[in-house]
Amino acid sequence: MSKKKKILLICLATVLALFIFIIAILPLIIQSQAVAALIRETGRQTHIEKVSINPFTLSVTVNGFAIDAKEGGPFISFAKLRASLSTASLYKMAVVLDEVTVDSPTIQFARLTANTYSFNDIIELQKTRPRKESQRELQFSVNNITLNNGTMNFDDRAVEGGRKHTIRNLKVAIPFISNIPYLVEKYTDPHVSALVNGAPFSFSGKVKPLSKSMETSVHIDLKEFSLPELAAYSPVKPPVTLTSGKLTINAEVTYRVSKDKKPELGVKGLLGLNKIAVNLKDGHPLIRLPLLQVKASNLEVFAKRFLFDSITVEGLELFVSRNAKGDWMYSQLLPTTPEKKSEPAVDRKPESGQQALVQVTAFAFNNGIIHFSDAQPAGGFKSEITRIDAAVRNFSNAVDTSAEYELSLLMDNEATFNADGSFSLTPLTATVSSALDGIRLQRGWPYLSQILTAPVKGTVDISSKAIYTKADGLAVTQGKLLATGLSARYGDKDGLDLARIEVNGSSYSQKENSAGADEIKLTKGSVSFSREEDGTLSIMSLLKRQYSPQAAPGKEGTRPAAPQAVASGPTSAASSASKGQQPARDFSFHFKKILVDKLTTSFTDKTYEDNPRFTLGNTSLSLSNLNGPRFTPAALRFASTFNKDTPLKASGTITPTPFRYKGSVNIARLPLRDFEAYFPSNLNVSILGGTADTSMDVDIALKSGKPTGTFRGSAGIRSFHAIDSLVEEDLLKWESLQLDDIQGKLEPFSLALREIALNGVYSRIIIHKDGTLNLQNLVRKDEKVPDTQTPVSVAAKPAEQTPLPSGQPPASARKQIRIDAVTIQDGTIAFTDNHLPQRFASTFYNLGGRVSGLTSEDAKFADVDLRGNLENHSPLQITGKINPLREDLFVDLKVAIQDIELSPATPYSGSFLGYTVEKGKLSLELKYRIDKKQLVSENKIFIDQFTFGEKVESDKATKLPVKLGLALLKDRKGEIHLDVPVTGRTDDPKFNILKLVFQVLQNLLVKAVTSPLSLLSSMFGGGQDFSAIQFDHGMSGIIPREEQKLEALSKALLDRPALKVELKGYVDREKDTEAYRSELLSRKLRNEKFLALSKAGKIKEGDKADTIQVLPEEYAQYLKAAYRKEKFPKPRIVIGLVKELPTAEMKKLIIANMEIGEQELQTLARERVAAVTIHLVNKGNVPVGRIFRKNDDIFRAPEKDTQTKSRVELNAIAE
Structure with a gap:
């Protein structure tokens, strides 16, 4: 196998192993490490159901994640979390996630106390961890963040009662969150939606969260x-x-x-x-x-x-x-925290800013x-x-x-x-046009019951327009108020019922501090109120006692202080000025017209027994242009009807403060009887009829609390009828009393009237059975005042007057009064005397006349001419001048009344004198002059042919010899003439002109019957004492001064043919005895001379022994003759013859041998009576049949100090 292949295979195997590691092993490692780390960091059990990684999509998925709560159950959990890493992370040198999705996330936690949560232990655990040093900020970009179906359960146990809150259906969508610089400034559009406590909630928008x-x-x-x-x-x-x-x-x-x-x-x-x-x-x-x-x-x-x-x-x-x-x-909303102590104010500057x-x-x-x-x-x-x-x-x-x-x-x-x-708001201004309609006042009774004693009913509508500016304040215009059906009850059956009250065109200006209204009108309503027995007004009973202004004073008897009004006068102005503000104006108001129409007002006065009630019906009132508080005259028109038939009217201008009314007042047929309750309570007079009327123009004002102003117009009282309420008999009536052309001034007072006319007046004077005069009982007296009489004197002594100190003004200014004429027509005065056994009545008819020119000027006097007839027969006339209005009364009047028949006065004569009046007439001529408070009066009384009739048995009859009085007063013509002058001072507190005249007459009559000769002496003797004739001691001859007295007495007796005289002789036991011896000796000497002259044939015709005078050279001759005739033993010589003695010795022996005893003095008394009788008969031509001698004790002392014991007393008698 070639090296390239090996390398390729190794790379593939490495990649495969890496994928297998990432897919199969790394998730387990992440799961275990994540769980361990979270347990370490949170202290809570953590669960991850599964972690998966997709290397192809660069995504991580976490399923079944949960962190347990401390007390059990999940704290945080989600069903699935998926995150996808972007390849951009490599070249952007940042964590870039293309997507983050969380499904069904859930969080559950609780708040245990105010600041303690169920996850507080995790927070506390984190505080124990050492903080890592800050490193360079990691850049990231998380995109497409999605959260689906999220849930949150929050159990709040810290609040009262606990609360649980939930979030359901939480959805969150956030496009990205990044702190990468170029992405930070980009908007992201997040979206959140959920049900928060059941309420839908959504959130979306644009944010730059990390910008x-x-x-x-x-x-x-x-x-x-x-x-x-x-x-x-x-x-x-x-x-x-x-x-x-x-x-x-x-x-x-x-x-x-x-x-x-x-x-x-x-x-x-x-x-x-x-x-x-x-x-x-x-x-x-x-x-x-x-x-x-x-x-x-x-x-x-x-x-x-x-x-x-x-x-x-x-x-x-x-x-x-x-x-x-x-x-x-x-009050439940306010915090109950205690009040904080006040801290001194700190000046803070206003916060600046917009x-x-x-x-x-x-x-x-x-x-x-x-x-x-x-x-x-x-x-x-x-x-x-x-x-x-x-x-x-x-x-x-x-x-x-x-x-x-x-x-x-x-x-x-x-x-x-x-x-x-x-x-x-800036500046603060506001306008408003508002209307409030249909407010029923009785709805507010629950609140008004705290102030009022009875609800007020009615409906009120209010509307207005207002504007407010910071500069001018509040201004209200076009204000309108309408109140209908207003009613309230108060007192005893009192209340108010007002049909409609309108206020139109009202306004208010805060800047001018003034208010006003175009019209305030009250239409149709009635108001009745009373004065209660305690003197409060019944309408005040609408206010509860604590809110009443008549509420009783506090415990200390002081009135609560009146709330102080908002200062708007000089004080507030000064205060405002001191703060640099504009002084506030005094408040003022102006009401263009105030109208009242068809309003009835009733007032009952319960302070009087009869509860008199007065009503003003159909009242209308118009008041125009009422301004205040500096009031100007506002036009006023007022008309109403008092009770039923009395129209009241007023029209003029009125100024409330200071008060002044200038305009007319007209009142017609105002019944005086309605005001009888306000007559003095001690007045025994009831008003049965009478209406007053007046038409007056007045200008009345108040200055310093005293009324001033003028008035002008006329007034009168018609059909007046008053009775004596004690006996319910007529007292005073008249058809019309009219005062015309009244003009007057209040301060200083002056009054002028053109005429006062009194027509059809009737007055009745009655003497009741108890002897009291009805006029005397018109005013009830609480205490009896002793009836003192003013002593009468020919010239009364002027009352002493205390002069005013220098410069002291009189007590009151002289009041100027002028009444041009006072006329009386068709007057009648009826007199009745019921206290006599036989009722007596007499009437003055046709009283009338005129008083012209009454004035308060001192130098002017009014002419008086008043006339009338007694029983339509005896004429009465009062003439003269009078001025009763000046400071001191002036009177110069003559009063004459003729031919008053006296026979109707039999009830008086029978009751008081004991005889009827058979016939007689009375005439009076009176003259009264009062000047400078000095009264000089002449009262001439003429009674013609006054004759007593039959005797009348009466318990009241006087025991005095009234026939003697009559005989004493009546002259030979059957006439009685009395002249009674009276003087006195009118400023004497006891002065009473009627009492003075009657006292003089009383004294005259008493004197006539008790001391008739004294009265005759005052009438005929020039004041000589006719009651006694004085004699020299031992004498019986009339001395010259007593001859004048006897001559005057003779004239009086001749002028009073009904009078007779009694004579009584008296002697002085001592003085008359001695003087009588001398008188007897003188008589013997005169007898001897008379015998000698008789023998010589020298006696003249008319000569008597008593009239012969013995001359001094003859004294011894006739004394010797008298001595020889005396029978007493005389001295003799040796041869028995009477011895010749000197004159003095002979006189001495004669007087010594005279025996003067009582018999001799009785003879002297008889001689004196005989001397008076002879003088009255021979010289006075008094018939001897009218002279009688009366025996008495001759030694009785005289009653008068002016009389001697050697006297003859005279006493007048009549049949």
């Missing part, structure tokens, strides 16, 4: 991946439970990184969530989301550009709830639902918001771009909300 630029573009497709399995892997335990949810992803992700450029990451495609169900820890639902779909056109993560084609939310349901304790469901750009071409939120449940309010509250639809178009946060949006929803299948508009 330095790391360019990757992949497509990820995941369909309905179950999300609840992933919830357990949250770093923190989720506060909610994700019970269901599917994730779908269909997206392309690109990633590129290189040395020269920044990394780029882009995403586009679809992300979807569906069938999301989230529950709270307690199992209650929180969120249900059938579908959330996000379509991204380009999300450049690192470039911060996020562009979305659409975002769609379908059927989102949100469950919002609060429990009875007030805890919201979201702002992210977000754009959403279309956002759609469809058919959303919010379930709301609140267990905290009483009875609970549930609501459901459905059909929530929202859409946003062209959203972007780029500068100067705006998005449009729409929103609509339905609340409780009743109310709807719709809104649309646009907004921009």
Whole structure:
């Protein structure tokens, strides 16, 4: 065999042996070595069923590979692995595989704890192996990588309850992976698909996995991946439970990184969530989301550009709830970690960089639902918001771009909300046109019950347009509110029912800090409220006590501090200025028109026993151009009907603050009886009728809390009727009281009236059976005030006045008042006296007249002319001048009444005097002048032919001799003339003009019956005392000064023919005794002279012993004659003759031997009475039959200090 053949055979044999080695032996070696190496490196049992090598195809096949898990069972396994080596490996000096295929790979592992897996022992074993020094990087190229039917089972025991995850039907196709330089920059198109936990998943794209630029573009497709399995892997335990949810992803992700450029990451495609169900820890639902779909056109993560084609939310349901304790469901979502201590703030500079750009071409939120449940309010509250639809178009946060949006929803299948508009984030602007319709207020009762005591019912619609800009803030326009069927109940049967309230054209400007409305209108409704017995308003009972402004103060009696309003005044302005901001403007508002139509308002005042009720019906109100808070006059028109028949009208302008009203006020037929409850409680008067009316133009304002302004117009009271409520009898009536052309000013006060006209007035004065006057009882007195009388004097002493300190102004400014005329027509005053045994009644008719020119000016006086008739017969006239309006009253009046028949006054005379009145007439002429508070009056009383009739038995009749009084007062013509002047000071606290006059008359009458001669003395004697005639001691002759008194008394007796006089003589026991002896001696001397003259024939006619005067030169002659006739023993001479004695001795003996005893003094008293009688009869021409002597104790002392014991007392008597 040739050498070539041998060599050929050897080569063939070598090749054959090599093939046999590769085919038969090498696989066994690889199998055994691989198993041994894997056991050594993993510490796990490893199995390889078979290894086969095909030298012809340069391929290796491994069948039945498995590495056991530590606790048993396979860890990693595959059914078959086939790898094919490329011949290019030889010339490329790299490992080049044409194909790698893995069939049915499986991996099974478990997580035992948070950081411990079932293969951790392998990792720990590798850590013990020495690390090999890095060698030159091996170049490779693996092509056509295929993985078929892969499986992964992951048992996660570290999470609560455990989780198992699977991957099935894993298919992987990768064209190549290479680090060979020329292949690194080529794209490979991997493809992966599987079922991940049953969810189809696919992955494909173009990648450069080993290129330095790391360019990757992949497509990820995941369909309905179950999300609840992933919830357990949250770093923190989720506060909610994700019970269901599917994730779908269909997206392309690109990633590129290189040395020269920044990394780029882009995403586009679809992300979807569906069938999301989230529950709270307690199992209650929180969120249900059938579908959330996000379509991204380009999300450049690192470039911060996020562009979305659409975002769609379908059927989102949100469950919002609060429990009875007030805890919201979201409180369960908050972490329970303890609060961290606050750390000092650190100034951080804002991060620099490009702002992210977000754009959403279309956002759609469809058919959303919010379930709301609140267990905290009483009875609970549930609501459901459905059909929530929202859409946003062209959203972007780029500068100067705006998005449009729409929103609509339905609340409780009743109310709807719709809104649309646009907004921009940079700069921040927004516009909205919104409408909320069909809100039923009673639905909010569970919440309002915490504040209100009764539900408020009604339906409200609201709409508006608004715009917000950063520069101008919020601006609202075209606002509209419509409330219908508003109603509420409060108090006892009180409430409100308002048919319709509209607010149109409302607006608000944050920049101007102003609000307004074109029209506020209330149409058709009723409001009723009461003032309760405790003084509170019933409408306030709608608020619970703790929210009521009338709530009682706190324990310390102080009111809670009022909440501070948002500062908008100077303080806030200063604060803003200090921060460099524009000072805030004061809030202002403007309402163009406020209208009220067909409103009925009722008010009941329960603080009064009768519970008076007032109603304003068919009320209309118009208020135009109301501005604030710096108010300008707003036009006002008001019309209403009080109760049933009283129209009320007002028209003008009104300024709320400071208050001012300028316009007209018209009231017609206002019933006064409706306001009777507000009369003083101690007034015993009931108003049965009367209506007031006025037509007034006013300009009224409040300045510093005081009313000021002017008024002008007319007023009147018609058909007035008042009764005395104690006896239910008429008190006062009139047909008409009219005040015309009223003009006035409040500050300083002034008033001018053209005329006051009173027509058809009727007044009744009654004396009741108990003697009280009905006028006296009109005001009920709680305490009895003693009835003090003002003492009367001819000239009363002026009351002392305390002068004002220098410079001190008067207590009040002078009020200017002018009344041009006061007229009275057809007046009647009825007088009835029921306290007499016989009822007495009398009436003044035809009272009328005029008072002209009333004014408060000091120098002007009004003319008075009033007339009337008593019982249509006796005329009454009052004339003069008066000024009751000046600071001090001025009166200069004459009052005259003629021919008043006195016979009807029998009930009085019979009751009090004990006699009827047979006949008589009374006339009065009175003059009263009051000037500078000084009263000077003349009261002339004329009674003609007054005659008593029969005697009447009466317990009230006086015991005084009234006939004596009458006789004393009546002159010979049958007339009684009395002139009663009265003076006094009107500033005396006890001054009372009627009491003064009646007191004077009373004093006069009492004096007439108790001291008639004193009265006669005041009438005829110029003040002399007629009650006694004084005598010199021991004398019985009338002394000259007493003769004048007797002359005056004689005139009085002659003028009073019915009077008679009694005389009583008196002596002074001591002084008259001595003086009487001298008087008797004088009488003896006069007798002796009278005898001597008689014998001589020298007596003249008319001479008497008492009238003869003994001259001094005759004294001794007649004394001696008288001495001789005395019978007492006389001194004698020796022969028995009477001894001649000196004159003095003779006088002494005569007086010494005179015996003056009581008998002699009785004689002296009789002589004195005789002397008075003779004087009255002879000189006074008083008939002797009217003079009577009356015996008395002659030694009785006089009652008056001005009288002496030597006197004759006189006393007037009558039949």
